[in-house]
Amino acid sequence: MKLSKLARTLKPSATLAITAKAKELRSKGVDIIGFGAGEPDFDTPENIKLAAKESIDSGFTKYTAAGGIPELKEAIRNRILTDYKIEYKNNEILIGSGAKHVLYNLFNVLVDKGDEVLIPAPYWVSYPEQVKISGGTPIILNTTQECGFKITKEQIKSKCTEKTKILVLNYPSNPTGSTYTKEELLEIAAVAKEKNLIVLSDEIYDKIIYSGEQHVSFPQLSQDAKDRTILVNGVSKTYSMTGWRIGYAAGNSDVISAMNNLSGQSTSNPTSISQKAAIEAFSGSQQKVSEMLIEFRTRKDFISSFLNNIKGVKCYIPMGAFYVFPDISYYFGKKFKGKTISNSIELTDFLLNEGKVAVVPGIEFGSDNHIRISYATSMKDIIEGTKRIKETLEKL
Numbered sequence: 001m002k003l004s005k006l007a008r009t010l011k012p013s014a015t016l017a018i019t020a021k022a023k024e025l026r027s028k029g030v031d032i033i034g035f036g037a038g039e040p041d042f043d044t045p046e047n048i049k050l051a052a053k054e055s056i057d058s059g060f061t062k063y064t065a066a067g068g069i070p071e072l073k074e075a076i077r078n079r080i081l082t083d084y085k086i087e088y089k090n091n092e093i094l095i096g097s098g099a100k101h102v103l104y105n106l107f108n109v110l111v112d113k114g115d116e117v118l119i120p121a122p123y124w125v126s127y128p129e130q131v132k133i134s135g136g137t138p139i140i141l142n143t144t145q146e147c148g149f150k151i152t153k154e155q156i157k158s159k160c161t162e163k164t165k166i167l168v169l170n171y172p173s174n175p176t177g178s179t180y181t182k183e184e185l186l187e188i189a190a191v192a193k194e195k196n197l198i199v200l201s202d203e204i205y206d207k208i209i210y211s212g213e214q215h216v217s218f219p220q221l222s223q224d225a226k227d228r229t230i231l232v233n234g235v236s237k238t239y240s241m242t243g244w245r246i247g248y249a250a251g252n253s254d255v256i257s258a259m260n261n262l263s264g265q266s267t268s269n270p271t272s273i274s275q276k277a278a279i280e281a282f283s284g285s286q287q288k289v290s291e292m293l294i295e296f297r298t299r300k301d302f303i304s305s306f307l308n309n310i311k312g313v314k315c316y317i318p319m320g321a322f323y324v325f326p327d328i329s330y331y332f333g334k335k336f337k338g339k340t341i342s343n344s345i346e347l348t349d350f351l352l353n354e355g356k357v358a359v360v361p362g363i364e365f366g367s368d369n370h371i372r373i374s375y376a377t378s379m380k381d382i383i384e385g386t387k388r389i390k391e392t393l394e395k396l
Contacts, residue, residue: 006133014125014364015372018348022358033385034358035373038174038323040240042295044277045288048239051280055273064269067260068095068248072275075282076248083206084217086226094256095278096263097270099204099234099247104130106200106230106249109258111136115165120151121366122325124174124202128366139164140366145316145327149178153191166198169218172205175365175372176325177300177318179209182216189218189225199229204247205321207238207289210297215320219251230255237321238289239281244274296322299375299382306386307373310393322376325362329369334396341396344368355392357385 018036025032055061073093080086096102103126111117113135119127120141128138139159143149156167169188172179180188192199201218209215219226234247249259263269300317304324307315312330334341336354341347344361348371351357362370375382 010133011129015360018358018360021352025352025356030356032352032356032358033381033388035375035377035385036358036360038237038374038376039242040237040292040322040376041378042240042288042292044241044244045239045281045285047284048241048277048280051284052244052273052277055276060272060276062272064272064275066264066267066269067256068093068270069272069275072246072279072282075279076250079282080217080231080250083214084220086217086220088250089253091253092250092256094249094259094263095270095275096247096249096259097267098245099202099232099236100126101245101267102232102234102247102249102259103127103200103202104133105259105262106232106255107131107134107136109255109262110134110166110198114163116161116163117166117168118156118159118164118197119168120149120170122149122173122175122362122370123168123366124170125364127168127170136165137163142366145314145325149173149176149316149325150180150184151188153187156188156191156197157195160195160197164195164197166200167192168200168202170202170204172208172215172318172320174205174321175323175360175362175370176316177321177323178316179211179319180216182221185216185218185221189221192228193224197228199225200232201229202232204233204237206233208293208296208322209320210293210300211319227252235278235281240292241274241277241281244271244277246270246274246278296375299379300324302379303373303375303382303386306390310390313393322374324373324375325365325367325370326373327369328362328371328393331393331396332369336396344371347371350396351389351392354395355388357388357392359389 022032022034073090111134115136117131131138141151206215219229230251235241304317315326348361360372
């Protein structure tokens with residue numbers, strides 16, 4: 001059968017592909033250390049699991065409204081209000097089957113063919129692909145490690161045309177761990193207002209911040225910022241609920257209504273049981289979130305220090321999330337058994353085959369000089385995995 005033009009050009013998710021390859025090798029008895037998945041290794045907190053069990057026992061296992069149940073919307077509204085002093089109404093909130101699904105719906109209800117979407121690089125792998133699926137054109141704003149992987153107001157202005165419709169922000173960032181200060185966000189907000197841009201603010205890592213300062217949510221900057229922003233978040237990272245598949249969008253009611261209609265014609269509702277669990281995540285004790293952050297900080301300190309002591313490796317120290325994005329371009333042009341390493345894909349294959357360590361090539365995030373390493377895994381694996389990376393690079 002002949003596939004559609006879209007299907008023939010669509011790229012697979014690099015992070016999921018690397019994780020699947022690592023699991024396949026493990027199933028064959030190969031001792032692989034996996035740094036590919038953006039998935040906390042902690043179990044979902046007991047109070048959340050208990051809420052799901054109670055949902056099953058009470059028979060809450062049927063269809064719900066496509067955009068989520070009112071009780072969950074209330075819990076999200078209250079969490080946003082408590083954390084950021086931003087007020088939303090229920091009709092300004094949509095629940096989706098994970099934040100990725102929410103983003104997919106969002107691009108598809110906002111982007112027409114030819115519309116341009118500004119995406120800072122390094123970027124999460126799915127942004128450009130989802131923009132293309134919607135018929136839009138991703139416009140990449142390149143950043144560097146030296147500037148903290150942050151875009152500037154001048155960059156935004158230089159890339160805006162009459163076709164520019166959306167600016168994507170993701171902070172703390174996957175893959176770099178970079179984030180923005182309030183002052184930096186205010187400059188971006190001023191440009192968004194000047195250029196009349198919709199801001200898609202993906203803040204899925206908002207609770208994983210190492211500076212000690214509270215995350216600044218884009219819509220809390222001003223009334224104008226709130227009016228032009230669609231806020232995206234979910235339970236996956238903060239509450240270690242990746243498999244539960246609950247994400248949300250908060251913003252303009254017309255956009256939310258359109259996303260709701262798209263869900264109604266595609267996925268229908270998010271899982272009923274997961275919605276009940278998510279109510280407890282947002283409304284219940286937040287103690288486990290604090291405990292996870294302490295552990296992530298310990299891992300971050302170790303892995304960034306270790307990598308920066310490997311010859312030729314330059315590693316930005318993350319401000320949030322649970323990834324490091326080291327520059328490994330020093331090793332390009334070097335050889336192993338007569339084969340030259342020329343890019344991040346070849347280096348990633350070398351680390352997997354020779355060092356038995358799975359990382360993700362930076363080219364998938366828009367920067368071929370880097371690799372992404374997730375430290376959402378045990379300290380035991382981090383210590384052994386970084387040791388293998390060092391020893392394997394020394395063979396070049």
